[in-house]
Amino acid sequence: MPRTKRGTAPSIRDVAAVANVSVPTMSRYLKDPSRVSEKKRTAIAAAIEKLNYRPNPIARALALDMSESIAVMSADTRLYGRTQTFYGIxxxxxxxxxxxxxYVLDSRGGDWMLGSVRSCLDRSPAGVILIDYDRxxxxxxxxxxxxxxxxxxGGPRHEDRAQIxxxxxxxxxxxxxxxxxxxxATVHYVAVPSDVDAREDGWRMALSDAHVPAPAPIATTWDAEKAIAIGRQLGEDDSVTAIFAGNDEIAMGVMRGLALAGKRVPDDVIVAGFDDHTLSRVWNPPLTTIRQHFDEAGEHAVTMLKQQIDDVVNNRPRGEAWTMFDKITGELVQRESTGERVSAAAEER
Amino acid sequence: MPRTKRGTAPSIRDVAAVANVSVPTMSRYLKDPSRVSEKKRTAIAAAIEKLNYRPNPIARALALDMSESIAVMSADTRLYGRTQTFYGIxxxxxxxxxxxxxYVLDSRGGDWMLGSVRSCLDRSPAGVILIDYDRxxxxxxxxxxxxxxxxxxGGPRHEDRAQIxxxxxxxxxxxxxxxxxxxxATVHYVAVPSDVDAREDGWRMALSDAHVPAPAPIATTWDAEKAIAIGRQLGEDDSVTAIFAGNDEIAMGVMRGLALAGKRVPDDVIVAGFDDHTLSRVWNPPLTTIRQHFDEAGEHAVTMLKQQIDDVVNNRPRGEAWTMFDKITGELVQRESTGERVSAAAEER
Incomplete structure (x- = not known):
């Protein structure tokens, strides 16, 4: 087998060189062999045989001038849900x-963010997965x-796009x-930073359905440390007995603040979070939360994307896969922070 | 300005087309204009002018058949230090x-791992950053x-490579x-999973220098939950009064286990971790630890790599940048888990 540059598998260029045709001709051949002359078809087939070239989907994508990689766009990649989603992807x-x-989307938003988007699209990715956990x-x-x-x-529904x-x-x-x-009597909500927070909406509707007036939600940032002051303040108000935090890290900050205010969890105040952060089960006491299955969402996004990529590679029109809307449901995990006795066996599951 | 495909900035191919030269000729021109004929030089210069093409380092790298991206290799990308390092990168x-x-290195090791490495190198990255936090x-x-x-x-020193x-x-x-x-009287150590653990070595040497016998280190995994049982066991031994954990998440698990054994931190047992995890300051009580500056390490790695990439792009031999060895020192952060009174102001710094 002829040696190719850097000892790697033969590329479309290598085959084109051996067949003595241009790369665009090779591209046409890979898209649809009937689009090149019989003479060139024969030469290309011989070169493919000789180099043991396998025209895989990636090579075909390259032939289409599509990059071989899947681009993932996300704001701050250090946050828990994103890390997990990205791992699944x-x-x-x-x-x-x-x-x-x-492509980390610049949190300054606007033009800064669009700069990252352009930089991504300029490189013609095979497909894009957008992690849209904030508006x-x-x-x-x-x-x-x-x-x-x-x-x-995540994010609000975009009807003409595939979404999880x-x-x-x-x-x-x-x-x-x-x-x-x-x-x-009621549940206080500490909100994640988002213009439109489905978690807040769900909390509000549950209170409304139970004919319970909703206390004003308390806004915070993604920084768990900021939630300490909120917990301390809530801890000083004896009417506060149940707190629901928009994510687990915020719940942990709130619990620390409650401790500083002299309140015990769950004896004086119960606290629940959202996400099922790895450390939720390690927290003292372990945190009741919603398991979000982020890694599963990431894996499924790739499966959905692959169908669209296949459509492009095979020159098919935008099919069903392009507007698919799949749901991944969360799961309520009961632990000690809400005062429910959970057996060690159940906790270990 | 002529429209280019997908409305993006003009590529080397666009310029080659307008100048009526081949892409390899364009490559030669970008590497060294004197390597193409005067006629072609003039045509290319005119095309560059017409398309407002800027031959940036990336275009030059592409001309060298180098991919335009920096490859990051790491084992499990969900772990704290890696997330932070990656963010800096x-x-x-x-x-x-x-x-x-x-490129996530397959934790099954051996051939599985080399599969990821080959897959990365096959794509000719501009450069590679290897996050080597385990052996x-x-x-x-x-x-x-x-x-x-x-x-x-991280990792053990490789003399002929650039390393942080x-x-x-x-x-x-x-x-x-x-x-x-x-x-x-002594300090117990709970070890991170690594064949060669510099943290363990440092702990052992400090005990040795103080003429204190070292208790057997306790091995655990990266899973913080596993450390709960270790903490519980250590909590049942009243001779254990000081615990140093190989990372913060393990320290958190140990603290939960101590609580289950009825021990108070820091009153009965003091605990320290390593890394300065975001949640260390939120933990109850906040955790004494070593701040590792992972994001700074990531940023600095890119700066070091860029110098090597520039050497390749400019056809220079492997220079100093290829074996550079830089240090990023950790910082001891005192918090309440070791019983030291820290003022709120100091904690907020």
Whole structure:
């Protein structure tokens, strides 16, 4: 077998060189062999044989001037849900042979953010997965051409795009109802930073359905440390007996603040979070929360994206896969922070 | 300005087409204009002018058949230190215009891991950053050609490569000495999973220098939940008064186990961790630890790598940047888990 540059598998260029045809001719051949002359077809077939070239989907994508990688766009990649989602994406993408390239969307928003989007699209990714866990990234969608394979995870529904819905509204509704059922007059909500927070909406609706007035939600940032002051303040108000935090890290900050105010969890105040952060089960006491299955969402996004990529590679029109809407439901996990006795066996499951 | 495909900036192909030269000729021109005929030089210069083409380092790299992205290799990307390091890499890489592609090294090791390495190298990255926080990835280095720009973060020293050293030995030595100075007979160590653990070595040497016999280190996994049982067991031994954990998440699990055994932190047992995890300051009580500056390590790795990439792009031999060895030192952060009174102001710094 002829040696190819850097000892790697033969590329479309190597085959073109051996067949003595141009790379665009090779591209036409890979798209549809009938589009090149019989003489060239024969030469290319011989070169493919000789180099043991396998025209895999990636090579075909390259022939279409599509990059070989899946681009993942996300705001701050250090946050728990994103890390987990990204891990699911990586694992599945690796399995099907696509590397993943990350584009961190600039949290300053606006033009800064669109700069990252342009930088991504300029490189013609095979497809894009947008992790849309805050409305910051909402405007990004309109800048991604409808001909680019795209799967959005989370965020508000974009009817003409493929999307995975995380059912946060339903989960927050279920959690709030659960906390009320434990015998509390109301549930206070500490909100994640988002213009439109489905968790807050679910909490509000559960209170409304139970004919309980909703206390003003308390806004915070993604920084768990900021929630310490909130917990301390809530701890000084004896009417506060149940707190639902928009995510687990915020719940942990709130619990620390409650401790500083001299309140015990769950004896004086019960606390629940959202996400099932790895450390939720390690917290003292372990945190009741909603398990979000982020890694599963990531894996599924790659599967959905692959169908769209296949459409492009095979020159098929935008099919069903381009507007698919799948749901991944959360799961209420009861632990000691809400005062429910959980057996060690159940906790270990 | 002529429209180019997908409305993006003009590519080397666009310029070649307008100048009526081949892409290889364009490549030669970008590497060294004197290598093409005067006629072609003039045509290319006119095309560059017409298309407002800027031959940036990335275009030059492409001309060299080098991919335009920085490959990051790491084992499990969900772990705290890696997330933070990766964030620093992303931020800096984005700043200098290189996208980052992630290759997750298969934790099953051996051939599985080398599969990821080959998959990465097959795509000719502009350069590689290897996050080597466990010895699992040690063998990877020998599979990366010495002509590929490479920066290793952490891990044992590879003399012929550029590397960033995290000074874990020194930090663990300082922490152990600090804990002994608080008046404890000895310090128990709960070890991170690594064949060669500089943190353990530093702990052992500090005990040895203080003429204190070292208790057997307790092995655990990266899973913080596993450390709960360890904490519970240590809590049942009244001779255990000071525990140093190989990372913060393990320390958190140990603290939960101590609570289950009826021990109070810091009153009965003091606990220290390593890394300064975001949640360390939120923990109840906040955790004394070593701040590792992972994001800074990531940013610096990109800066070091860029110098090597520039050498390749400019056809210079492997220079100093290829074997550079820089250190990033850790910082002891005192918090309440070791019983030291820290003012709220100091904690907020």
């Amino acid at each position: 990586e694992r599945k993408a690796q399995e099907i042979g696509y590397p993943t390239t990350i 910051l990234t909402d405007s990004v969608v309109s800048h991604i051409p409808s001909t680019t394979p795209l799967v959005i995870i 819905h995380l059912c946060e509204y339903d989960s927050a509704y279920a959690m709030t109802k659960h906390l009320l059922a434990l015998g509390h | 992303e931020r800096k890489a984005q700043e200098i215009g290189y996208p980052t592609t992630i 699992l990835t040690d063998s990877v280095v020998s599979h990366i050609p010495s002509t590929t720009p490479l920066v290793i973060i 050293h995290l000074c874990e030995y020194d930090s663990a030595y300082a922490m152990t000495k600090h804990l002994l100075a608080l008046g404890h």
